[in-house]
Amino acid sequence: MxxxxxxxxxxxxxxxxxxxxxxxxxxxxxxxxxxxxxxxxxxxxxxxxxxxxxxxxxxxxxxxxxxxxxxxxxxxxxxxxxxxxxxxxxxxxxxxxxxxxxxxxxxxxxxxxxxxxxxxxxxxxxxxxxxxxxxxxxxxxxxGPRHAWRGLLLDPARGYLTPGEVRQVIDLAALYKLNVLHLHLTDNEGWRLEIPGIPELTAPAPDGTPRAFYTTDDYRELQAYAAERFVTVVPEIDLPGHCATLREALPGLPDAPVPEWLAGRFPFVAPLDLTDRATGEAVAAILADVCRLTDGPFVHVGGDEAVGATDESFAHSVRELRSLVRKSGKRPLGWQESSRAGVEPEDILQFWVDVPMMDLPDTSDEIAARPELVTAGTTLEFVQALKSFFAPTDQDLARILDGGGRVLLSPQSHLYLDRAYAPEIVPAGREGDAARLGFPTYRPLGVEHTAAWDPASHGIPEDRVAGVEATVFAESVESLDDVTTLLLPRLASVAAAAWAGRAPEWTGHRARLAHHGRLWEQRGLAYLPSTEVPWVTAHEG
Known part of the structure; x- marks a missing residue:
């Protein structure tokens, strides 16, 4: 073979x-x-x-x-x-x-x-x-491929990667026939793209510490480098929530109206109120610059987890974000939650979660049986609040389909590669990395689990599927080695499913994977040599 x-x-x-x-x-x-x-x-x-x-x-x-x-x-x-x-x-x-x-x-x-x-x-x-x-x-x-859109999301907002490190990931994506790099450039933890119209976003911190970000030249050069490898860069400016860095740069922007049931109950960074004139002008300037700097046709506007905004405020914000992107000649993308602002046939929404997929416990005893939840300090009250907040996600997919939109498949259950590895498949000597990396409340799982994902399993008509995109959010990462350890070997499994349109047969796939550790090592990329795979050493040929 x-x-x-x-x-x-x-x-x-x-x-x-x-x-x-x-x-x-x-x-x-x-x-x-x-x-x-x-x-x-x-x-x-x-x-x-x-x-x-x-x-x-x-x-x-x-x-x-x-x-x-x-x-x-x-x-x-x-x-x-x-x-x-x-x-x-x-x-x-x-x-x-x-x-x-x-x-x-x-x-x-x-x-x-x-x-x-x-x-x-x-x-x-x-x-x-x-x-x-x-x-x-x-x-x-x-x-030949089954899916036209085969993507990978990187999260430099939380775990900054230098332009050279991003190039290494672009090369890796291209080698496995992925063709989209989705850059999550903004979040509560960081703002990583220079916006010429609002220099405050990337100015040094109040104590004089320089911030890490991509200059406009960096961004243009990354896009050109990706294009040479037939990879399209899609930037994400995540709004109206996830906006702490924007609020820090432009203090005084008012909060979005808060639903009565949530007021004062849980701490959160208040979403933006895009009905406010100053806020609207700032966001318009940001998106105009992002669209002008972006070579590809798509700009992602976020729209996820806007904790603390009323339904009306959120819907207004999403419609305004879409409009601003379209006025600049680009096509907006958004997370599935933005379907609640309405969906039209030209809309593309990224499906990532529903409550069953979150795999949350129902009782204190079930929490106690999940070490990752105990370590994270998870309480039953917190779990119940999460279920309540995410309950509308159970209808998002139907909303997208009913509105005639397209679905970009990124299910948390299999394609969120910031999931910890199951302890039983971690080789001796790598326990520390395995325990440190991964989103703290996701159930740790193995490589075979990721490889079992079938793009057709969600029952979405083929003509309504936009594509497939893996993600590696960076709450737990500190370096490129951390990012690639989370990605590899699992990214190869997602790439196989995205290209072929079906899950790879595990026995044959693990036999092929066994030879790829050599490829990653020669490229200087860290990976997790799962015990599920019979890795072939260099001298074995």
Whole structure:
């Protein structure tokens, strides 16, 4: 078998006795079409952490003793159906990403009808070269995606990553054929994007400490870097709740009206009141700058967990946020809660939770049986308040569908990768990381649990699915190593389901995963070597 993830739709061994090329190198990358020269440079950059000096410079002439990774435009169709969902680049129909890859004695040929299809083939070739041991067996693979939108949310608002670290995550996403990077740029804990119209948002703290944020140049360069890997950046400015940093930068903004039942009961950062003139002007300036700086067609406006706003205030805020984004020529996205402001056919809402999915206890005894809840100091009163607050989420999905909107699938149950790992699958010596990382009240689970998720399990008609997006919120992280430890190996499972449109078969998937630790190590990425997977060491080939 090959160890490619997502598993290719078809895989056939080469005819005859072709042993395939040796992997130790040297190797060269060759664009057979002039229009693929830029993609060849990107593929070369992705291969360098694995090949180093064994990778010959681009433009090296053909040598019979050096295998070649050839990139070519041609027939890449694999007979798979057209992808479903929303195209991240805003096109009316998703681009053809199907490809055909052929391994022969003199190298690997990547063919597709489009440049993006050629790039997807090249990432498959990279996985083959890294995971196949000393020789890539002769074979032909064909593949194409089921979902057009395959995303990953990063949370630099809570766990800042430098631009260089974000680039490492973009590379990782591209290697597993993800094509959207959703940046959660603002929250109570931080504001991470320079807004030229409101410099106070990223000014030094009152004690003079500089704040970590992305300058407008940083943001433009990250988008360009992602685009070279066929990844679209979607920024999120999370409002009207999650706004402590905005309130700190612009003191005096009034609170949204509070529902009578909640007033004074629980502490929260009051959501914004967008009926207030000063607040509306500030938010309009922010979104105008974000839209102007964003190359892609989508801007996410949040709309989740606006604790402390009346239904009327929340609905007004969401409608205003959507309107401001559209006035700037972009398409708004929002979390599922924003469906309560109304849904129209052009709306895309991100489905992440309902009360059953939250897996909350009903009694004090059930709390006592959950170590993660005991450690977090969870009380029955707090659980009951959570259930009451989140009760409307049980109808959000129906609201989206009834209004004719599209659903972006990010269910907390499987695609929130800030979930702690179950202690029983954590290898010796990694107990500290496993105990420290993950949202404190989620039930710890294993890699197999994530891999079991089926995109069709929610019963949403295919024509109403926008796509699939994993998230890794950063309440518990302090470094890139922490982020990738939460992501890996689980991100590969989500990528497989998003690409194929179904859960990967676990026995085969874990066998393929076993070879990917080598890939992550060569790229300098930390991961959790779950005992569920029979990891293959470098010398085992």
């Amino acid at each position: 090959n160890a490619v993830i997502p598993e290719p739709r078809t895989a056939a061994p080469a005819t005859g006795q072709d042993p395939g090329p040796r992997t130790p190198g040297p190797w060269r990358v060759h664009p057979a079409d002039p229009g693929l020269t830029g993609i060849a440079a990107t593929v070369q950059a992705l291969l360098e952490p694995h090949f180093g000096s064994r990778l010959l410079p681009l433009g090296t002439v053909h040598r019979h003793d050096v295998p070649t990774l050839t990139l070519a435009l041609g027939d890449g169709a694999d007979g798979s159906p057209a992808p479903i969902g929303v195209a991240p680049d805003g096109a009316a129909r998703p681009v053809d990403e199907s490809y055909r890859l052929t391994v022969e004695a003199d190298g690997i040929l990547c063919r597709a009808a489009t440049p993006v299809g050629v790039f997807r083939a090249a990432t498959t070739a990279l996985q083959l070269l890294v995971t196949s041991g000393d020789r890539v067996p002769g074979q032909e693979l064909t593949d």
